[in-house]
Amino acid sequence: MNPTSEPQYCPDEYERLSYYNGITGDGDHPELVYRSDFLTTPFSRPIGRHPSIPVKSLRGVFDTPLNSVWDTVGPQILNLIKAREIRWSSVDPARFFTHAQLGEEAKGTLGPVVIWVGVFPGSTSSDIAHEISQDILALLLKNGVKDVVAPPLLRHVGSTNSTHYVRRILTALLGIPLATEEMEEEDAEGTLTLWIHEDKDKHGNPSNKVYGVSNCHVLRKNTTVGYDHRGGAPTDHVRVCGMRRFQRGLDEIRKAITDHDILAELWAREIVQLQANEVQDAENVREIRLTRGKLEDVNEAIADLEGLYDEVMKDWSNIKLQRNIGYVQYAAAITVDEGGPRYTSDWAAFSAAEAKVKAKFEGNIVDLGSKYSPQELTDMFNPVSGGQTTFKFPEGRKLRIEGCATEEDLAHPAVFDSEGQRCLIVGKDGNSTDLTVGRYAGLVSFTQNEVGIESVELGIYNSGVKTAEVFSAKGDSGSLVWHTTNGKAHIVGQLHSGLNKGGSTSNHVTYCTPGWYLLAQIKERFKYAEFYRTTW
Template sequence: MALYLAEGGDSNKLLGLLCRHVLIGPQEANLDYVYHASGPSKDVLLLGNGAFTDLINSIKIEIGGYSTKVPCWREQIEVFVEREKGTDIFDVEKARAARIKTQGFLDEAENAVQALGASLDQIKKDWKTLNNHVLGCVLYSPAISLGVGEDRFTEDWGIFQVDRAKLGEGFQGNKLDLGTKLAPDKFTDKCFPRGDANWKFKYPRDRLLPLIGVLTNELMHTPDMWDLDGEPCLLVVKSGHTTDTTLGCANGIFSITREYFTDMSVNRTSLEWAIVNYGTKSEVFSAPGDSGSIIADICGRIGGMLTAGSGKTKTSDVTYATPFWWLLKRIRADKFPNVHLNV
């Protein structure tokens, strides 16, 4: 999903934002959808069957990886202990230092196996049936439209009510997982492509980047960061279902032509916020299945919701997003006048 929102006003409802084409499939007519309590609901699943199986398997693989290292480190520690009994003072000190270091690896692995095992048992218990995967139900989603209003952006969004109980006591609001593909130091290096960079970024200890504030239309067109060549751009990040966490560059380009359905009687020209991959040698910024991901800059300012991409070329790929400042305006104008980000 993209973001959590508070309905605001006299309501304490927690809402979720996502692309309409993710919430409501193309087999349904492209009409405004409004939930009625007297009718059937459109449930939003936190994990579908495939995603649930993938999660279980990924935890098992991670446990297996740690488990294969544990006996090796134990054997190494036994060797180091024997060497510490020797008479060569230099070798004894080397063995002692190596034993302490390896013991740290062993302790970390054993703790990880225990924690992952407990998580696996809890997930199997709490998420065994599909009904337990229901995060909430869709409340409202306007029909997909292109070139909407004076700004000419794409309208492809829906709002659903979130069951707070499903989020648990550890719910922390809107944060973006920076993933594990890049070590913290490598990720940080990419956030400062030049030595004269004057912006601030500190890798969060828990790997979760707090999303605070919104990128304005002005900042999107005139970025306050720059790339390796000194060209103005915003360094942005997203965490998607398919490609996980990726870094990209938004340089202020907006114009693009889009098509959703051949039978849509709407203007097919629409503006989108364009993001390119970090560099010519970098992986793609997004791929099919990443729709609905939120894109923010490295300072945690919310930029937009990912809606589509143009695919990989020899040098780059382009991802398209609808600016969040515009989405928020549309959401408030439609059904949720008091909605805000302070969840």
């Protein structure tokens, strides 16, 4: 380690002195050297006319996975610390309770289990503490202790895995549901548009940061003023799944289990019936063998789904502690470019938490899911039966975004419909309606909102094979709209609104900001942004 380099994991002065405020009662609390959840849970500064430092108190550790293995792993943790020749003073299992403001006591929060290591002042650095912490976390994981630090997002799995569809809301692919701490009470939700790599910060210094993009109105309550988070300022956490979407996800898993239970019971009855047949010829024996195979498969699927349900309940049910995947970094106020093409600018970016996202990050990929079969989806993107199609169903259902459609691309698409007219078939994956297919209007649309502001938009019409299916609904805001050409997916735009009948949540026209315009807007704030990298 270069002794002159700036420590990477050192808390700032305010956090170092204030993090443990309250645990001694007399203000003589310890100073913080390092904490392993600094990426997922930034330490906020107090704001307002009468700011006060958050007050913590200590809680014991009971009924957790750590309790059953502490007698074994406790001494091993101690040995890891000794091996680094650190002057340690204590190793304690603990939980920290953060008290709410006076009069709001019920809103206090209990933190996760912590391995709290005390050291003599000046005996180690935050970088060394980080290295030891990774060893300790690996040791805990090896011994089945997963809830000391919230786990990363789930990995995407293939279609042979029975959990592939129901786990989609907790992966790092595009279309995942988003909600913010600021709008938790409203339970407002939206959708991830894109991941972008900073590559270099605005000063030209190398940067390894990754940001998630969505609509401004998805990530910010006040959309009339711009926002740019400064170091040390309070953070607004971004969560994967709001309360409604998380419950819907649990319901989807339970329904999948129930559906498989029905099949298991059916196959079991059929096997009994087949075995009872008086004639046990070759066809009967073959039918028994095939049905047993189906029963084994469905029982395996039930076990996988039940395992996923238990994992999701254990590792993801606490929205405050387990579902934070970053914090809002930047939001441009919602505007219409009145001096230019009059497109709507409605976007914001959040800083992705490396500890939650990096391990399962694959870049900008759309999960085509299982709502439609490969044959059905290919037909939907090919409006002429047997004709030429620009859509090719990708391996593993993972459609990678590899470019952005130009105005020329949208004006002169290569596909023709059954009436012999040019058409552009587009797709999107959103929080509310999942994967849907629509048709671009061909020419830009003109809209006027309730306060009289006029804008120019890309209009998307509902489409379908037999009957029109709604392209978007409330909660799909932020979804990336894309089309394919030569088997590759290109950005069309960012979904931000729709036109519906009165209070209906289903749109008959969906509106989005052109992709080329959105990327240019992002480049104004993130000058060195890269949009198509495949690794963190």
